[in-house]
Amino acid sequence: MGNVILIGFMGSGKTTVGFRLSYRLRKPVIDTDKEIEREEQRPITEIFASDGEAYFRDRETMCLQKLLRTARDQIISVGGGLPLREENRKLLRKLGQVFYLQASAETIYERVKHDTSRPLLQGDDPQTRIRTMLAERDGCYKDAADFIVNVDDKSFEQIMCEIERALG
Ligand code: S3P
Secondary structure (H helix, E strand, O other): OOEEEEEOOOOOOHHHHHHHHHHHHOOOEEEHHHHHHHHHOOOHHHHHHHHHHHHHHHHHHHHHHHHHHHOOOOEEEOOOOHHHOHHHHHHHHHHEEEEEEEOOHHHHHHHHOOOOOOHHHOOOOHHHHHHHHHHHHHHHHHHHOOEEEEOOOOOHHHHHHHHHHHHO
């Protein structure tokens, strides 16, 4: 169905790469976090605070199911935790070509250290948290991915070129 899907840890650049790819390939872009916020009419921080992470994860699965019915030839960036569910990984693979934007814990920390919009990184020691979560998640991302693009020390231009080359 011609969709290009971007997965990876928080701060790996999925949203920015998604917008740039959309412009370059002239395809619409959609972001699962934004979709969920739009449907719920409230920010993710509030969804987590009022209804908890499990509720948000169910919303992610529902969002993927809807995209499978509706998305054709689109760029789709997904929340960093979405590929953790096996069911979601299957849905992702059905939905299109999956690119894992792989970043080191150091790259991620530098990008998210001033950010307050990600509830899972708001503890006392975000560096350790990032390292632990990344180690837990990397296997899931790889399992879902058709292509792995390492983004450490690369410009967005370089990342775009790699993705475009892979798309052929
Ligand atoms: C999450 C990543 C966030 C958002 C939520 C949970 C995660 O998306 O879905 O805060 O579990 O990694 P981004 O990866 O776009 O920041």
